[in-house]
Every structure is written in structure tokens, then in C-alpha cells.
Amino acid sequence: xxxxSRTALVVDAILRKISSRALQPGxxxxxxxGFASTMQVSPSTVVEAYDHLAAEGTIFARRGAGFFVGxxxxxxxxxxxxxxxxxxxxxxxxxxxxxxAAPDALKxxxxxxxADWMPNTAMRQALRNLGRSDDALLSDYGSTQGALNLRRxxxxxxxxxxxxxxxxxxxxxxxGTQAIDLICRFLLRPGDTVLVDDPCYFNFQALxxxxxVELVCVPLTQSGPDIELFEQxxxxxxxxxxxxxxxxxxxxxxxxxxxxAHRVLNLATSHDLVIIEDDIFAAFEPSPSPRLVTMEGLxxxxxxxxxxxxxxxxxxxxxxxxxxxxxEALTDLQVATNFGGPSPVATELIYxxxxxGSYRKHMEALRNRxxxxxxxxxxxxxxxxxxxxxxxxxxxxxxxxxxxxxxxADLAKATLVExxxxxPGNVFSVSQSMTSFMRFNVSQMSDPKVFEVLERGLEAR
Amino acid sequence: xxxxSRTALVVDAILRKISSRALQPGxxxxxxxGFASTMQVSPSTVVEAYDHLAAEGTIFARRGAGFFVGxxxxxxxxxxxxxxxxxxxxxxxxxxxxxxAAPDALKxxxxxxxADWMPNTAMRQALRNLGRSDDALLSDYGSTQGALNLRRxxxxxxxxxxxxxxxxxxxxxxxGTQAIDLICRFLLRPGDTVLVDDPCYFNFQALxxxxxVELVCVPLTQSGPDIELFEQxxxxxxxxxxxxxxxxxxxxxxxxxxxxAHRVLNLATSHDLVIIEDDIFAAFEPSPSPRLVTMEGLxxxxxxxxxxxxxxxxxxxxxxxxxxxxxEALTDLQVATNFGGPSPVATELIYxxxxxGSYRKHMEALRNRxxxxxxxxxxxxxxxxxxxxxxxxxxxxxxxxxxxxxxxADLAKATLVExxxxxPGNVFSVSQSMTSFMRFNVSQMSDPKVFEVLERGLEAR
Numbered sequence: 001x002x003x004x005s006r007t008a009l010v011v012d013a014i015l016r017k018i019s020s021r022a023l024q025p026g027x028x029x030x031x032x033x034g035f036a037s038t039m040q041v042s043p044s045t046v047v048e049a050y051d052h053l054a055a056e057g058t059i060f061a062r063r064g065a066g067f068f069v070g071x072x073x074x075x076x077x078x079x080x081x082x083x084x085x086x087x088x089x090x091x092x093x094x095x096x097x098x099x100x101a102a103p104d105a106l107k108x109x110x111x112x113x114x115a116d117w118m119p120n121t122a123m124r125q126a127l128r129n130l131g132r133s134d135d136a137l138l139s140d141y142g143s144t145q146g147a148l149n150l151r152r153x154x155x156x157x158x159x160x161x162x163x164x165x166x167x168x169x170x171x172x173x174x175x176g177t178q179a180i181d182l183i184c185r186f187l188l189r190p191g192d193t194v195l196v197d198d199p200c201y202f203n204f205q206a207l208x209x210x211x212x213v214e215l216v217c218v219p220l221t222q223s224g225p226d227i228e229l230f231e232q233x234x235x236x237x238x239x240x241x242x243x244x245x246x247x248x249x250x251x252x253x254x255x256x257x258x259x260x261a262h263r264v265l266n267l268a269t270s271h272d273l274v275i276i277e278d279d280i281f282a283a284f285e286p287s288p289s290p291r292l293v294t295m296e297g298l299x300x301x302x303x304x305x306x307x308x309x310x311x312x313x314x315x316x317x318x319x320x321x322x323x324x325x326x327x328e329a330l331t332d333l334q335v336a337t338n339f340g341g342p343s344p345v346a347t348e349l350i351y352x353x354x355x356x357g358s359y360r361k362h363m364e365a366l367r368n369r370x371x372x373x374x375x376x377x378x379x380x381x382x383x384x385x386x387x388x389x390x391x392x393x394x395x396x397x398x399x400x401x402x403x404x405x406x407x408x409a410d411l412a413k414a415t416l417v418e419x420x421x422x423x424p425g426n427v428f429s430v431s432q433s434m435t436s437f438m439r440f441n442v443s444q445m446s447d448p449k450v451f452e453v454l455e456r457g458l459e460a461r
Numbered sequence: 462x463x464x465x466s467r468t469a470l471v472v473d474a475i476l477r478k479i480s481s482r483a484l485q486p487g488x489x490x491x492x493x494x495g496f497a498s499t500m501q502v503s504p505s506t507v508v509e510a511y512d513h514l515a516a517e518g519t520i521f522a523r524r525g526a527g528f529f530v531g532x533x534x535x536x537x538x539x540x541x542x543x544x545x546x547x548x549x550x551x552x553x554x555x556x557x558x559x560x561x562a563a564p565d566a567l568k569x570x571x572x573x574x575x576a577d578w579m580p581n582t583a584m585r586q587a588l589r590n591l592g593r594s595d596d597a598l599l600s601d602y603g604s605t606q607g608a609l610n611l612r613r614x615x616x617x618x619x620x621x622x623x624x625x626x627x628x629x630x631x632x633x634x635x636x637g638t639q640a641i642d643l644i645c646r647f648l649l650r651p652g653d654t655v656l657v658d659d660p661c662y663f664n665f666q667a668l669x670x671x672x673x674v675e676l677v678c679v680p681l682t683q684s685g686p687d688i689e690l691f692e693q694x695x696x697x698x699x700x701x702x703x704x705x706x707x708x709x710x711x712x713x714x715x716x717x718x719x720x721x722a723h724r725v726l727n728l729a730t731s732h733d734l735v736i737i738e739d740d741i742f743a744a745f746e747p748s749p750s751p752r753l754v755t756m757e758g759l760x761x762x763x764x765x766x767x768x769x770x771x772x773x774x775x776x777x778x779x780x781x782x783x784x785x786x787x788x789e790a791l792t793d794l795q796v797a798t799n800f801g802g803p804s805p806v807a808t809e810l811i812y813x814x815x816x817x818g819s820y821r822k823h824m825e826a827l828r829n830r831x832x833x834x835x836x837x838x839x840x841x842x843x844x845x846x847x848x849x850x851x852x853x854x855x856x857x858x859x860x861x862x863x864x865x866x867x868x869x870a871d872l873a874k875a876t877l878v879e880x881x882x883x884x885p886g887n888v889f890s891v892s893q894s895m896t897s898f899m900r901f902n903v904s905q906m907s908d909p910k911v912f913e914v915l916e917r918g919l920e921a922r
Contacts, residue, residue: 025701026699026701026733060733062731062732068733070733092793092796092797095605095796095800095801096605096793096796099602099603099604099605099796099801100604100605103597112601112602113600115595115596115597115599115600115601116596118596118599118600120596120599120600123599123600124592124599127588127589127591127592128588128589128592130588131585131588131589131592134576135576135577135579135581136564136576137775138576138579138581138584138585138773138775138776139574139576139579139581139584139773139774139775140573140576140774140775141560141573141769141774141775142560142775143560143561144556144557144560144561174635174636174639174777174799174804175635175799175800176800177798177799177800178635178798178799181798181799185671190651203796203797203800206793206796206797207797207798209797210646210794210797210798238487240486240487270523271523272487272521272529272531308602312599312600312806313600313601313602314598314599314600314601314602314603314804314805314806315599315804315806315807316635316804332553332557332667333671335553335556335557335560335664335667336553336664336667336668336670336671337638337639337642337668337671338635338636338638338639338642339556339636339637339638339664340556340560343775343776343777343804343807344775345773345775345776345807345810346804346806346807349806
């Protein structure tokens with residue numbers, strides 16, 4: 001088929017109808033004679049065009065019934081749902097590069113601690129204990145809400161923080177991401193609007209795209225969302241949901257102030273906004289900072305969290321704490337989509353490590369180690385003209401601005417060739433305004449090669 | 462508020478507008494003065510009605526801006542998506558009753574083997590091995606497609622069956638149900654139509670309802686779907702997806718014949734139908750029976766499976782084998798909704814048991830044990846007037862018709878009081894035509910109490 005030919009014009013006309021949904025998947029195409037007349041071409045040109053489209057699988061012939069728009073050729077590709085940004089730095093970029101990196105890759109862009117910083121001794125002990133447990137724990141499905149011992153332990157922690165819940169209001173999930181996903185399935189419908197911080201954790205964007213919702217963002221300040229723009233966004237876009245990290249915000253490390261928290265909650269009430277507070281970095285705080293959920297209760301705030309950052313990302317488990325009636329409905333939804341709660345073997349391992357006497361000491365040592373690394377890495381980065389936006393109270397992230405005119409995505413692509421995975425700013429930004437920012441994980445920068453390659457990369461730009 | 466009062470009329474009018482979506486969630490209600498005029502009542506009556514609706518949380522007041530339809534009060538409840546059947550025997554009934562049963566409950570209605578029938582010795586060995594593995598396996602996220610060793614092992618099995626795939630065409634998931642869920646997210650949109658067997662596994666219905674699709678069903682014969690009604694359903698309802706078990710069909714134990722398989726595939730091609738073949742019971746077959754996926758390849762058939770029935774339901778993992786381009790998109794979707802593949806600790810345990818020399822012998826003994834139990838239970842049930850619809854070639858289910866005029870749901874409710882969980886026919890039936898059928902799990906009927914209670918229950922009816 002020649003470009004610009006009559007046949008190509010007919011092919012293009014049909015493809016436009018399909019992409020604009022004027023022709024739906026499964027729908028019958030116009031008759032050959034009719035469409036020939038519409039397009040002012042001969043019927044044989046239409047036949048040729050339809051044959052071409054059938055050969056490439058876009059449409060298909062049904063014997064004696066004509067041509068139909070194919071279905072199996074156009075399933076849902078989540079990476080195509082949002083605006084087609086530069087594919088190489090879309091919200092999947094860091095996930096795929098860091099999760100599937102070669103074993104010898106260096107990953108200052110990844111979102112987890114090195115394996116030898118994790119509580120592996122307690123985990124090995126937990127595995128030995130599990131090997132001596134009874135058959136049922138090793139082979140049966142667990143209960144629909146997940147293991148009671150772990151739900152009790154979490155509820156006790158929450159009560160200590162001033163959030164009055166029982167274990168019945170805790171639902172365990174197979175991962176923290178699945179906790180958010182389950183809530184999105186429960187609260188959202190395609191076309192709804194969701195508010196996120198700018199910048200925010202890149203996988204919020206990927207996940208929300210999978211729910212086919214509109215994303216709007218509000219700039220983050222060092223003490224939470226910019227409250228005037230937050231209110232404007234509520235008025236203008238009427239989002240039904242806001243997803244945020246209050247403590248040790250990802251990627252910035254910012255901490256929500258009590259004043260901003262109070263105002264966010266008042267606006268949420270007057271605009272009927274539900275909030276997911278993702279509390280995955282809680283254990284890295286030196287002391288507890290304000291939480292929306294402890295200020296408001298569980299009327300319109302949902303807390304989620306997981307153990308992947310502090311305990312193990314290999315044994316995965318997340319949780320949801322929410323209103324009792326929502327937990328009931330979320331449990332049904334989890335039965336439908338996962339047949340039951342998370343793996344009992346996984347929850348038992350996590351319970352076992354959390355209740356091991358050594359875990360508290362391990363976490364204390366880990367927080368001190370991270371404080372030291374944050375300072376050292378900040379100093380070294382600053383000497384390269386890479387400036388932390390703030391010094392976080394805890395955790396392993398430094399959100400930094402690059403020297404003038406350095407494009408973070410270009411730098412990340414260049415270092416990837418040298419087997420170093422970075423996390424360029426725009427993967428975190430719905431507004432795509434973080435071109436010259438970079439998120440660094442201070443725990444993954446002990447190899448001198450990281451700074452060598454970074455320095456070379458910055459000089460080349 | 463009195464029933465039939467003017468206020469109640471205004472309340473009803475607003476509720477009707479909300480339920481018909483004439484008033485959308487978040488939308489402003491009519492002004493008090495305007496609606497008073499519309500309804501020909503006084504403004505104070507409308508105020509009273511709005512206050513009542515606000516008090517019960519249906520609407521809410523925004524200071525100075527009027528009343529708005531609430532959002533947080535009406536989230537998505539999956540159990541309400543389908544037609545509201547008798548709630549007590551809906552597709553969630555068996556899941557919730559059997560997963561959350563008391564430890565001493567007897568469960569002839571559940572879908573798994575007793576814990577002491579499972580390969581626990583090999584699992585304990587696997588846990589000991591895991592305790593000696595390196596830190597990375599215990600604490601890091603795995604790769605996005607899941608562990609390569611397990612994908613290689615599965616691909617080799619598939620090649621042995623004649624399905625030519627490499628490990629790149631296998632995606633590991635956190636469970637078999639999540640494998641189906643991920644495919645549904647990929648292929649379906651709300652309002653699409655999906656075809657299932659009648660009867661079919663009850664959780665297919667629960668899962669598909671969560672995707673807000675229309676369900677149509679086709680009667681199952683002893684050798685697969687009734688092929689004439691199958692074709693009629695394709696013509697009449699234009700489903701985009703068909704979900705089935707080819708071997709040891711759940712709940713019937715039926716086996717797809719080569720002739721029916723061939724015709725199903727031809728109809729799928731001419732009607733552009735995608736098929737999910739859920740192969741979760743494969744290891745229970747005495748010898749392999751026909752599979753759609755091995756006859757067709759992976760053009761429009763997707764194979765899914767898991768290890769929950771044969772290896773452990775506590776260490777969960779599922780898999781998808783599909784076209785390479787679909788696996789790529791499904792991997793992105795899994796990153797978005799789960800951040801990465803299944804737990805590496807889980808996949809390592811499963812790989813370890815599968816590749817343990819004792820596993821093959823264990824499965825052989827298990828198949829023989831089940832054959833004996835199927836025969837014995839069938840004989841005892843028959844003596845009670847409970848007749849197996851067919852004698853399955855393998856597995857642990859017997860799909861039985863009850864004596865005339867016995868309602869399976871009533872019987873199940875009665876035995877539940879005596880701590881015995883049964884699986885009444887209609888939970889498996891989209892058409893709700895299986896009122897007098899019951900699924901029995903022969904491995905869960907060794908306690909004489911099961912038959913005593915069953916006999917008493919049947920006599921009472």
C-alpha cells in the first residue's frame with residue numbers, strides 16, 4: 001500500500017474512526033459499497049483497504065457478515081493511558097530500571113535499602129520458627145482480613161499514637177501498593193479526579209492511570225501541600241480523593257506541619273474529599289510528626305502502610321486502616337480479586353520479626369546510620385553543585401536541584417549506560433515541572449563509582 | 462420525619478434524583494427556594510428535608526454555598542454490583558464461610574485439601590534452605606516478571622505439553638486469582654460482556670462483578686460447554702472474553718473433549734473471542750486431557766494457574782502465559798498495581814518444593830488417595846439419594862444433585878449452624894438454575910459427623 005494512495009486514505013479514515021471511538025471494538029464496519037460512495041473511491045479500493053486492515057489484525061472478517069473492528073488487538077496498555085510523555089522517563093522508568101537491573105548495577109535512584117542493611121538475622125530466625133509451626137499455617141489459605149496476631153499488633157501501635165481502632169478495622173493486603181489499589185477500586189470510577197502532590201511518588205501516577213482517572217496536582221511546600229493552591233484545586237477540579245505521604249514525603253522528605261494538616265482536613269470536610277495517607281516511611285522518623293489520620297480519625301482519612309522499607313520487600317504485606325463499613329466492603333473486594341487476604345506465611349514472618357526483641361534496636365541503629373549517610377551524601381552532592389531542597393528529618397531520600405541547565409532525564413539516561421540507575425525529577429511530577437530535580441537514595445551511594453560517574457555526567461552537560 | 466409527609470416527599474424526590482444519577486455525586490442540589498417552587502411546598506419543608514438528608518450523610522452543606530450530593534457515602538460495594546440475589550448464597554457466601562470458619566469447622570464445601578494432605582515435609586525443607594540463602598533473596602523486591610528459576614521450570618513443563626514458550630512469556634503473579642484479575646484489567650472495560658460456564662467457579666462471578674462487566678453463561682455438558690448454545694451466546698451477546706477450566710472443571714469435574722475444544726476455538730476465532738483457560742487443577746489429572754491453549758497456541762488463549770491446590774495456599778503465587786506483547790503490557794500493569802512481581806520468598810519456596818525429588822511421588826500418592834476417596838464418598842452420597850452428576854477423572858470435587866425438592870441453599874444454611882460449611886449449587890450459577898445441586902470436596906469428608914449432619918438435614922426437608 002503506497003503512502004498517499006487512495007487505499008491509504010481509506011485505511012487512515014477507518015483508523016481515525018477507531019481511535020476516536022466513532023467505531024467501537026466489535027462494531028461492524030461500513031459496507032464496502034456505502035463507504036466507497038462516502039469516500040468517493042471505487043469499491044475495490046475499499047476492499048483493498050479492508051483487506052490491509054484485516055491482515056494487520058485491526059479488523060476481521062466474519063463469514064457472510066462483513067468486517068468488524070477487532071478487539072484483541074487493542075487491549076488496555078496502562079503506559080498509554082496518560083499523556084504520552086517521553087517514554088524513557090515516564091512513571092514506569094524508575095520501577096522497571098531498578099527492579100530489573102543487573103545484579104551489579106548501582107541504584108541511587110531506587111526506593112529501598114541495601115540488602116545487608118535489613119534485619120536479616122531476625123528474618124532467618126523467623127524462617128526457622130516457621131519451619132517448626134503446624135501444617136495448617138504452612139498450607140492453608142488465611143482468613144479474609146489476614147492474620148489476627150499482626151492486625152492486633154498494628155492496632156496496638158495505632159492506639160499508642162492516639163488512633164482508637166481495633167484489629168477488625170485493620171485489613172492486611174499482599175502489598176502496600178495493593179492496599180492503595182484496592183481503595184481506588186472501591187472509591188473511584190473511570191473519569192473521576194484525584195489530587196496528588198507535585199512532586200509525588202511516581203507509582204501513584206502509574207497506579208492511578210490504571211484506574212483511568214484524571215490527575216491534578218498541587219505544589220508541595222516544605223510543610224505539606226501549598227494550602228491556597230490546594231483549596232483552589234478542590235474548587236476548580238472537584239477531586240474525590242487525595243493521596244499523600246504526611247511524614248517523610250516521597251520524594252522530598254518533607255514533613256506535614258500541624259497547621260497545614262488542620263487546614264487540609266477542614267478543606268477535605270467542606271469539599272467532601274477522601275484522603276489516603278500512605279504511611280510507609282513512619283518507622284524512619286526520629287519522633288512522630290502530625291498525621292491526618294490521628295487528627296481526624298477514620299471518617300474520611302484512610303491509613304495505609306507496609307513493611308517493605310524496614311523489614312523485607314521480599315516478604316510482602318501491606319495494610320489498610322479505615323472506617324469499619326469500608327473495611328467490610330474492602331474485604332469483599334479483596335476476596336473477589338485475590339481470593340482471601342495476604343499469604344499467612346508472609347504475615348507470620350513479618351509478625352515474627354516485628355515482635356522479635358532485636359527489631360527495635362535494629363531500627364534505632366538504622367535511623368542513626370541513615371542520619372550519618374544523609375549528612376555525608378548531602379555534603380558531597382553540594383560540592384558538585386547538587387543542592388538538597390531540604391534536609392529531611394529521617395529516611396533515605398534527598399530531593400536535590402541540579403546545577404543550572406542540567407536536565408535530570410538526560411543525566412539519568414547517560415548514567416544508565418554506566419549501569420547506574422538514577423531517579424530523574426519528572427517521573428515524580430504530574431506537571432512535568434521537575435526537569436532539574438533528582439531524587440537520591442543515600443543508602444545506595446557508598447560505592448565511589450556513583451560520585452565519579454555523577455561528576456563526569458554533570459561536567460559533560 | 463413522618464412517612465407520607467411533605468418533607469418525606471421532598472426527601473424521596475432527591476433520593477430518586479441521586480439514584481438515577483440525575484444528581485451526580487459532588488453536584489450541588491437545587492436551591493431551597495427553587496426546589497420549593499418545583500415541589501409546590503414551602504421553603505421550610507425543603508430545609509427540613511435537606512437537613513434530614515445531611516444528617517444521614519446523603520448530602521452535605523458547604524458553608525455559604527448550599528447543599529451537595531455526598532461522595533464518601535456511596536462508594537463501590539462489589540457485592541451490590543450484580544443482581545441482588547439472596548445475599549446468604551451469593552458468590553461470596555462460600556468464600557467468607559470457608560475462609561473465616563472456626564478452626565474446628567468441617568468444610569466439605571471448601572476448595573482445598575486438608576493441611577495434612579499437603580507436601581509439608583518438602584515445605585519445611587524449603588524453609589530451612591531459604592534460611593541459608595543470601596540477604597538479597599530475603600529482603601529485596603524481585604524482578605517485575607518474577608523469579609527466573611520458577612519461570613524456566615514452568616516454561617519447560619509447557620514445552621513438554623507442546624506449548625512452545627520461553628520464560629519471557631511467563632509472568633508470575635501474587636496469586637492465581639490476581640492473574641485473572643490482571644488480565645481482566647487489561648482486556649475489559651466496564652459494560653463489556655464476559656461468558657462463563659453454567660455452573661462455574663463462584664469467584665469468577667465475584668471477580669467479574671468487581672470489573673463491572675455483564676455476565677452471560679452457557680450450560681456445561683460433560684465434555685465442555687454446550688457448543689450450539691455457545692455459538693448462540695457469541696452471536697447474541699458478543700462477549701469479548703470467555704473464562705473456563707478445561708480439565709477437571711470447577712465445580713463439576715468435567716473434562717473438555719477434543720471435538721468440543723476444536724469447535725470452541727473455531728468459534729472464538731470467527732467471533733474474536735479471547736479465552737482465559739484457568740488450569741489450576743492440572744496436577745490432579747491422571748493423564749493430560751485436551752487444552753485450548755496447546756491446540757491454539759497463545760494467539761487468543763491465555764493460560765493461568767497457581768500452586769495453591771497442590772503445594773500451599775499459604776505461600777501464594779500464580780502465573781500467566783500469554784502472547785509476548787500482552788505479557789509486556791501485563792507486566793507494566795502489575796508494576797502499577799503491585800509494584801513488581803510476586804514475593805521472591807514465596808516463589809523461592811515454591812520452586813524449592815517443585816524441584817524437590819519427593820514432590821512427584823507425593824503427587825502420585827495424592828492422586829491415588831483422591832481416587833479412593835472419590836469412590837467412597839460417591840457411594841455414601843448415593844446411598845443418601847445424593848447423586849454425582851459424573852465421576853471426574855481426578856481432583857477432589859463431586860458435583861451432585863440432591864433428592865427431589867431439597868433446596869441446597871436451605872440445607873447449607875441448616876448445616877452451617879452445626880459448624881459444617883457446604884457449597885450450594887446456586888453460588889456457582891449465573892442463571893441461578895442449580896438450586897438442587899451441591900459441590901462436595903471428598904478430601905474434607907473423613908469425619909463421620911459430616912454424613913450424620915447431612916443425613917439429618919436431608920431427612921428434615
